[in-house]
Amino acid sequence: MARREPLPMDPIAEAKRQWIEHGWEDAADGMVAIASIMRTQQLMLARVEAALKEFGLSFARYELLRLLSFTRDGALPMASASARLQVHPTSTTNTVDRLERDGLARRDAHPTDGRATLVVVTERGRDVVTQATQRLNEHVFGDPGIPSGELGQLVRILAGFRRRSGDFADPPSPPEPL
């Protein structure tokens, strides 16, 4: 989105005011939390994509490359990639199409399962993802825009939400301090 002036008033605080005015106090905090997440994601995604732009990568394509580059052989069945990235199988098909077009990955036949297709990162793909990761670490992840004192709280709250939403099974969590 085009760069814009800051709004004179936080639009989410404004929405909360409206919610309360209409007598929906019980839902106001939930609405505010969800709106805040939506907007934060939009801002963070924009930062990430800006950092990836020079490599010709989108976040979706970066994530798949990164996942592949972390595996032993640089290869995964499409379905495994979908599961790990938590996206629809057709999204993976689409992402791999573009990575293939750009020479960053290719499809190989699965050695034993005739139904399955392996996505394999190419040499060029490895190069690109290495550079892109370095850039992201320097320019975005290393300074995400949230004080480090608050990062832990944020991550903990969101992890609880994700777990309760059925994202992943209960972990062998360390005994919680507190």
Added chain:
Amino acid sequence: MARREPLPMDPIAEAKRQWIEHGWEDAADGMVAIASIMRTQQLMLARVEAALKEFGLSFARYELLRLLSFTRDGALPMASASARLQVHPTSTTNTVDRLERDGLARRDAHPTDGRATLVVVTERGRDVVTQATQRLNEHVFGDPGIPSGELGQLVRILAGFRRRSGDFADPPSPPEPL
């Protein structure tokens, strides 16, 4: 996305392990925070869209209708709507096209500015957004999946991030009770 089994392990915790293994400790927490936001947004959006499905609305269309329904005349110039919803003007064009197609909004000429177009919510649009809001309040916002004790923290952290990102100007904030 299709309903899936919970993953055996939190994929974000897994990514953090990888980051540390590769010696990127400085960026690990930021990466985790950003990944957590992305995934949480995906889950929350899915819940919201599921609740809106029976009204034939997406979140984008709902938000625009809601914004219009809160104005005095149920009308706004396209540009104002874009600014308030913090989306690209072409996204608003697209959203209004669909609302118009479904008879929930229409375009009117701006009374004084020949360049501008007003989006106006129709009677049917008002009906639908009222019902949809009620449903969202009951099924999603009223129980967002985060303990109410943590909602405040979450919202405060994200508001800080949004403000520092230039989302809105410094508010006349109330003296913080810690």
Added chain:
DNA sequence: AGCATCTAGTAGGACTTCAGAGTAAATCCC
């Protein structure tokens, strides 16, 4: 007045996401 510039909105295109439907291979079960 008249030219330059800015602003509002749209058209077209790239990319991402999901859903439904279809094909091919593997597995289950009698």
Added chain:
DNA sequence: GGGATTTACTCTGAAGTCCTACTAGATGCT
């Protein structure tokens, strides 16, 4: 062994986001 079911992937299509480029109207400067 052979049919029924499940699994893996792709195709097509709808929806959303953004970007670039364009048109028309408003504004500003000389």
